[in-house]
Amino acid sequence: MEIWYNYAAQILVFAILAVSLNLLLGYAGQVSVAHASFAAIGGYGMGYLVQEQGWSYLPAIFVGIALAFVAGLIVALPALKLSVEYLILLTLAVSSVILGIFVAFPQLGGTYGLIKISGNSLFGFHLEHKIDWLLPTGVGLVIVYLICWRVGESPYGRVLKGIREDPLATQALGKNVFAYKVTVFAMTSAMAGFGGALYSGLLGLATPGVYGFNFSLTIFAVVIFGGMANLSGSVFGAIIIVLLDPFLQRVLKLEADKAFVIQLIVYGVALTVLMRLRPQGLFPEGFSVWRRLRHGKQQTARIEMNAETWVPDLDVKIREGDHEPDHREQGMREARWQDAEVVLRARGISKSFGGIVAAEDLDIDLRKGTITALVGPNGAGKTTVFNLLTGFIAPDQGSVVLNGTELVGRTPDAVARLGLVRSFQDVRLIQRVSCLQNVMMAVQEQPGEHMVPLFAGGSRARKGEDETREKAMGWLRFVGMADFAESPAGALSYGQSKLLSLARVLATEADVLLLDEPASGIDTKWVDTMLDLIEAVREQGRTVCIVEHNLHVVGRLADHTYFMELGRITAQGTIDELTGSERLAEAYFGT
Amino acid sequence: MFARFDATTVAQLTANGIFRGAAYGLLGVGFALILGVTGRFHFAYSFTYTLAAYLAFTLRFRGPKLPFWIASFLGILLTAAVGVLIERFIYRPLAKRAGATALLAVFVAALGIGIAGQNMIALFWGQATQAFYGPDKKAWSIGSTRFENFDVWQTVCALALVLILTGLLRFTGLGRAIKATRVNPDLATIIGINANHIYLVCFAIGTFLCGVSAFWYGLQFTVEPNMGQRPVIFAFVVAFLAGTARSPLRVFFTGIAVALIEQWASIWLSVRWTQTAVFVILVGYLVSLSLRGRKLADLLPFLRPAPTKPAAPTAGS
Numbered sequence: 001m002e003i004w005y006n007y008a009a010q011i012l013v014f015a016i017l018a019v020s021l022n023l024l025l026g027y028a029g030q031v032s033v034a035h036a037s038f039a040a041i042g043g044y045g046m047g048y049l050v051q052e053q054g055w056s057y058l059p060a061i062f063v064g065i066a067l068a069f070v071a072g073l074i075v076a077l078p079a080l081k082l083s084v085e086y087l088i089l090l091t092l093a094v095s096s097v098i099l100g101i102f103v104a105f106p107q108l109g110g111t112y113g114l115i116k117i118s119g120n121s122l123f124g125f126h127l128e129h130k131i132d133w134l135l136p137t138g139v140g141l142v143i144v145y146l147i148c149w150r151v152g153e154s155p156y157g158r159v160l161k162g163i164r165e166d167p168l169a170t171q172a173l174g175k176n177v178f179a180y181k182v183t184v185f186a187m188t189s190a191m192a193g194f195g196g197a198l199y200s201g202l203l204g205l206a207t208p209g210v211y212g213f214n215f216s217l218t219i220f221a222v223v224i225f226g227g228m229a230n231l232s233g234s235v236f237g238a239i240i241i242v243l244l245d246p247f248l249q250r251v252l253k254l255e256a257d258k259a260f261v262i263q264l265i266v267y268g269v270a271l272t273v274l275m276r277l278r279p280q281g282l283f284p285e286g287f288s289v290w291r292r293l294r295h296g297k298q299q300t301a302r303i304e305m306n307a308e309t310w311v312p313d314l315d316v317k318i319r320e321g322d323h324e325p326d327h328r329e330q331g332m333r334e335a336r337w338q339d340a341e342v343v344l345r346a347r348g349i350s351k352s353f354g355g356i357v358a359a360e361d362l363d364i365d366l367r368k369g370t371i372t373a374l375v376g377p378n379g380a381g382k383t384t385v386f387n388l389l390t391g392f393i394a395p396d397q398g399s400v401v402l403n404g405t406e407l408v409g410r411t412p413d414a415v416a417r418l419g420l421v422r423s424f425q426d427v428r429l430i431q432r433v434s435c436l437q438n439v440m441m442a443v444q445e446q447p448g449e450h451m452v453p454l455f456a457g458g459s460r461a462r463k464g465e466d467e468t469r470e471k472a473m474g475w476l477r478f479v480g481m482a483d484f485a486e487s488p489a490g491a492l493s494y495g496q497s498k499l500l501s502l503a504r505v506l507a508t509e510a511d512v513l514l515l516d517e518p519a520s521g522i523d524t525k526w527v528d529t530m531l532d533l534i535e536a537v538r539e540q541g542r543t544v545c546i547v548e549h550n551l552h553v554v555g556r557l558a559d560h561t562y563f564m565e566l567g568r569i570t571a572q573g574t575i576d577e578l579t580g581s582e583r584l585a586e587a588y589f590g591t
Numbered sequence: 592m593f594a595r596f597d598a599t600t601v602a603q604l605t606a607n608g609i610f611r612g613a614a615y616g617l618l619g620v621g622f623a624l625i626l627g628v629t630g631r632f633h634f635a636y637s638f639t640y641t642l643a644a645y646l647a648f649t650l651r652f653r654g655p656k657l658p659f660w661i662a663s664f665l666g667i668l669l670t671a672a673v674g675v676l677i678e679r680f681i682y683r684p685l686a687k688r689a690g691a692t693a694l695l696a697v698f699v700a701a702l703g704i705g706i707a708g709q710n711m712i713a714l715f716w717g718q719a720t721q722a723f724y725g726p727d728k729k730a731w732s733i734g735s736t737r738f739e740n741f742d743v744w745q746t747v748c749a750l751a752l753v754l755i756l757t758g759l760l761r762f763t764g765l766g767r768a769i770k771a772t773r774v775n776p777d778l779a780t781i782i783g784i785n786a787n788h789i790y791l792v793c794f795a796i797g798t799f800l801c802g803v804s805a806f807w808y809g810l811q812f813t814v815e816p817n818m819g820q821r822p823v824i825f826a827f828v829v830a831f832l833a834g835t836a837r838s839p840l841r842v843f844f845t846g847i848a849v850a851l852i853e854q855w856a857s858i859w860l861s862v863r864w865t866q867t868a869v870f871v872i873l874v875g876y877l878v879s880l881s882l883r884g885r886k887l888a889d890l891l892p893f894l895r896p897a898p899t900k901p902a903a904p905t906a907g908s
Contacts, residue, residue, distance in 0.1 A: 086831070090877045093870045096824065097871055100870065101867065217702060261713050264709075266707075267706055268703040275699050279688070
């Protein structure tokens with residue numbers, strides 16, 4: 001029987017490690033192969049204190065967790081600015097360093113490790129037999145699972161998914177991507193340390209062999225098998241992987257050493273085959289065993305719609321009749337622009353890349369409740385202006401002042417939180433989450449995006465989430481996309497995704513919106529819809545700046561137009577004045 | 592415990608470093624070619640390493656009992672073919688399906704192939720180490736610095752292969768096509784280069800270099816199922832330190848530099864710290880990279896923004 005208790009306790013420990021790795025790998029998309037090394041820190045830390053210093057388990061486990069947390073923090077700070085392949089490499093190197101350090105210390109048993117971790121009590125229980133470990137490991141799994149579930153399925157987890165899919169777009173919505181990554185890395189490292197401390201306690205060992213590369217791979221395999229961003233999948237994966245060993249030994253009657261080799265072959269082949277046939281894992285993201293059992297087959301919430309014939313269901317009154325720009329009206333709009341208060345004032349913005357001047361001494365004003373357009377030939381640097389204003393590219397010189405606050409030197413997420421938000425020409429929605437979640441992500445100041453309200457805020461996080469959903473639905477309705485709330489953003493047509501990206505920008509409730517080609521690439525019959533929406537946004541008193549190639553669009557929307565050529569602003573005024581100039585028409589159309 | 596700091600020791604350590612570095616360098620060149628051009632994080636590189644040694648061993652001492660050099664060459668060629676098959680039938684379809692997350696999908700699959708492959712070798716040939724011997728091992732020396740004939744042959748062989756590859760990349764049409772694909776596969780396709788073929792060529796060359804390195808390792812030491820793990824991690828280190836888009840010569844000399852650091856470190860550090868020292872340097876390098884921020888994009892060609900939905904024609908134009 002003892003052996004089965006051992007397997008059961010192993011399942012629980014592997015589940016702890018896999019569930020915590022899943023938060024990092026599945027939700028936040030950070031590929032770390034060092035999870036086992038953080039477990040090793042917890043295991044060695046606990047083991048040393050118990051074996052050499054005669055501590056009891058409980059304080060020793062806490063020290064193990066704390067050590068792993070600190071190590072995770074130290075690794076996370078530099079690691080998380082790196083791209084995926086460098087992160088893999090760094091975590092690989094960190095694993096080697098951590099194990100190398102353990103082996104190098106004679107106090108930690110050198111290459112033999114700590115092999116007599118035993119004898120003490122936990123809460124008065126004597127942990128002598130394997131069965132005694134079922135309770136602490138079981139409780140441990142429940143705690144870790146609840147923490148990971150709480151974080152993963154909250155607004156916090158939504159941001160993590162955003163980071164996984166598109167860190168840049170997530171940052172553009174005002175999320176401090178770096179802080180999220182570091183927090184989640186350190187947190188999951190601490191949980192790995194906890195798992196490692198329990199594992200070493202269970203085995204009575206902390207050796208380089210136990211925490212070697214195979215261990216790391218096994219945890220990684222459990223997460224991939226079970227399904228990324230699905231915590232119950234990780235528990236299920238742990239059960240399968242641990243039980244593979246008795247299955248091979250007892251059912252197929254293989255000798256222990258052969259069973260070990262075959263086990264690893266099975267992991268390896270299964271990983272490869274799984275990536276080919278079912279990359280989402282056994283339990284895909286969003287799949288829930290409970291819901292499946294209680295409600296039978298889950299209905300797909302997606303409403304099948306023909307993107308060709310679908311029409312946005314708008315609250316905004318669409319202007320009837322012809323949408324031709326009214327040339328007399330332009331003068332009035334220009335006058336309104338001149339009278340409006342300046343919200344964003346950019347002065348002397350310059351940027352060069354090597355010898356190439358992308359922006360030279362730009363002065364731009366955006367005025368309250370008006371639409372300003374940036375036009376110019378391809379390569380004039382219009383999108384670069386957006387990047388410079390929002391902090392995605394730091395200008396070499398100049399200043400950008402929004403409502404009296406200097407923006408130069410701030411990160412894009414800080415700029416967004418101050419009320420200057422941009423959209424992307426290539427939309428950049430978070431493809432694998434629903435349209436509603438995409439918009440909810442943009443809502444600012446959600447209590448559920450911070451750890452303290454999440455765990456110690458009572459119902460604050462839930463109330464905040466209800467409010468957020470309400471607001472996001474409002475914006476989805478505003479762009480006429482309410483029917484698609486539950487559809488994944490990746491399923492939308494291009495025109496629909498442009499509408500959704502507008503809703504997402506609006507949901508930030510930023511004062512100033514920079515829209516990068518809002519009407520480009522969408523069906524002609526939708527262009528007017530989009531323009532109506534943008535006009536409605538202006539009516540709300542928000543400040544809009546658009547980059548646009550289509551002069552028809554500019555003519556209808558713009559109160560004031562800047563003309564850019566080769567990184568400089570060469571003219572400004574109404575669009576008619578600009579297109580009236582022979583020289584500019586030539587620069588623009590190249591004729 | 593500490594090596595003494597005198598001229599003899601330093602000379603010996605330097606010689607060790609150069610010989611060992613040639614092996615790291617050659618492996619690094621192969622890995623950098625694969626990663627730099629195809630963007631595949633080819634973790635199964637350790638499997639092909641081990642496989643090459645085992646195939647050469649089998650062709651020489653089991654089954655056909657071919658002459659030593661023929662068996663070795665054939666073993667390495669077969670392994671190169673395995674590398675090509677992995678790319679063609681596993682990585683390529685995976686990457687195509689995974690789209691923007693291709694790097695992770697390929698990495699996981701490669702990890703799987705690596706584990707499964709190594710253990711299949713263990714199952715098929717047994718866990719025990721095998722002696723792979725060919726020409727006689729001779730001890731040579733210059734002054735008090737001692738080494739083996741294999742050390743020299745291996746270093747010369749590695750350098751020659753790296754020079755050939757450098758020449759290939761610089762002076763032939765194929766080489767220019769490889770470099771074009773490395774910089775921008777889409778653009779390369781437009782000018783008529785078949786990027787898929789180039790990927791296969793890179794896997795063939797990279798795996799061949801990996802096999803050569805394994806062959807020399809087997810000849811000098813022994814052949815065993817987990818022989819690929821450590822050297823290959825060093826290959827990763829070398830490739831990343833040098834930059835995967837750099838010339839093979841640069842990668843090769845980075846390999847030598849890494850091995851020299853590892854050897855010289857034993858002057859000041861006790862032996863058990865020296866391998867850790869290399870990784871500490873790597874970590875330091877990666878930290879400095881991340882602090883410098885945006886420089887990464889220059890080093891790796893596949894960091895270009897992920898392709899999004901193709902832009903539809905502009906409305907109203």
